[in-house]
Amino acid sequence: MKIKLRLFQLIIALVGLTVILNGCSSKETTADETEEKVILVGTQNDYPPFAFADENNELTGYDIEVVKEIDKKLDGYTFEFVATPWDSMFLALESNKIQAVADQIAKTPEREEKYLFTDESYFAAETVIVVKSGREDIQTLEDLEGKKVGALAGDSYTLLLEEHNEKADNDIILEYSESGNPSEILQDVQNGRVDAYVNDPIMINNVLEKYDLDVEIVGQSLVNDDMGIVFKKGEQGEELKALIDPILKELKEDGTLAELSKKWTGGEYIPE
Numbered sequence: 001m002k003i004k005l006r007l008f009q010l011i012i013a014l015v016g017l018t019v020i021l022n023g024c025s026s027k028e029t030t031a032d033e034t035e036e037k038v039i040l041v042g043t044q045n046d047y048p049p050f051a052f053a054d055e056n057n058e059l060t061g062y063d064i065e066v067v068k069e070i071d072k073k074l075d076g077y078t079f080e081f082v083a084t085p086w087d088s089m090f091l092a093l094e095s096n097k098i099q100a101v102a103d104q105i106a107k108t109p110e111r112e113e114k115y116l117f118t119d120e121s122y123f124a125a126e127t128v129i130v131v132k133s134g135r136e137d138i139q140t141l142e143d144l145e146g147k148k149v150g151a152l153a154g155d156s157y158t159l160l161l162e163e164h165n166e167k168a169d170n171d172i173i174l175e176y177s178e179s180g181n182p183s184e185i186l187q188d189v190q191n192g193r194v195d196a197y198v199n200d201p202i203m204i205n206n207v208l209e210k211y212d213l214d215v216e217i218v219g220q221s222l223v224n225d226d227m228g229i230v231f232k233k234g235e236q237g238e239e240l241k242a243l244i245d246p247i248l249k250e251l252k253e254d255g256t257l258a259e260l261s262k263k264w265t266g267g268e269y270i271p272e
Contacts, residue, residue, distance in 0.1 A: 036078045039240065041067055042098035045083040046181055048206045049264040050104050050123075059083060062264035063102045066122050067229075069256055073247050086152055086180045090115070093232050100240060104200070106156035106225035116237040120248035121226035121271040122257055127157055128217045130197045130204055132189055138196055139219040145170040147195040150185035152177055156225055157198045183207045189215050198222070202265045226271045 043051040043063055051061045059081045071079040082098050092098045093115070104125065107117050131138050138144060141164055151158040151174040158174065165171045175194050177185050182203060188194045190213045201217055208215070229244060231237030251257050258268045 035076060037076060039077055039079050039100055040082050040098040041079050042082050042084040042089050042092055042101045043103045044086055044089075046183070047086075047104065047203060048210075049202065051102070053083070062123070062260055063104060065260050065264070066251070066257065067102050069251055069260070070244055070247050073250070074243055077243075086155065090154065093230065096232065099231065099236065101230040104227050105230050107228050108156060108159060110159070111230075114233070116231040116233050116241050117228035118241055118245050118248055119228075120245050120252065121228050122248055122252075123227040123261070124269045124271045125200045125202070125225045125227060126221040127160060127198060127223045127225065128201045128204070128221055129219050130186065130189055130199065130215050131195065131218055132192065133214045133216045135218070141222055142168075143219075144172045144196055144198075146173070148173045148175050148193075150175055150177060150188055150194040150197040152180055152182070152185075157200075160223060161198060183211060186213055186215055187211070189213075202269070 043059065045051065045053040045059060047061070049061050050063045051059060054060045064081065067079050067081070071077070079100075082092075084092050084098065084103075086103075089101055089103060093101055104123065105111070105117075106125065107121070111117070129138060129141075129144070138147070141161075144161070145168055149161060149172050151161065153176050158176075161172050161174060165174075175188075182197075182199060185194070185197050186204065186207055189197050197215075201221075204217060207213070229248075231240050248257075252270060257270050261268050261270055
């Protein structure tokens with residue numbers, strides 16, 4: 001009887017130990033999972049081919065896939081995308097509703113005074129003028145003086161025009177879009193509501209593939225910009241920048257950025 005009792009007590013003890021060990025294991029797994037820091041990345045959902053919602057309403061595009069490649073290589077962090085209108089993008093960053101922006105943000109001295117940019121750029125963009133097809137009186141930035149040009153408040157293309165106005169005797173008349181949608185501005189160009197629009201030729205051609213608009217790119221490229229990922233200045237921003245810069249360099253050197261650029265834009269628009 002004593003032997004049977006001791007055997008029963010041993011079984012109970014082993015079962016109890018198993019439960020305790022399983023509980024510890026479960027806690028350790030949960031702790032490991034919670035160690036992943038979630039970084040919310042702001043981007044537009046209507047800026048093809050860089051960042052836009054597909055037929056399943058999932059964000060996709062060149063900028064999205066670049067961040068996903070970074071996510072694969074960066075342990076301890078998980079990146080989640082937040083569709084953010086352009087006119088509230090930087091406000092969301094400043095208020096910590098998002099912790100990074102990947103949305104074809106050109107590095108400019110004014111922006112670098114306020115925000116942190118990755119040293120490594122992930123895309124090289126051109127800036128061109130778009131007019132209604134057949135129009136011949138607009139070819140250069142100076143030709144836009146005295147004319148109505150569609151604009152999005154705060155984007156690099158509008159900043160270029162605003163800076164030109166600071167020095168010009170005859171201002172470019174900027175018609176700021178309330179919708180924040182480049183495709184609608186291009187429709188305004190076609191319909192004659194504005195005389196021209198200034199933006200990136202890749203985005204413009206992508207819109208023209210989707211919509212049958214009677215507009216065309218004219219003249220030479222006005223400027224070339226390098227695009228970087230943006231963070232709020234501070235400890236977290238500095239930490240993310242230090243982690244992401246080496247990964248962007250690796251993605252550039254191993255050809256990943258070039259492959260993504262060809263996939264989404266048809267060419268290799270990668271900064272040297």
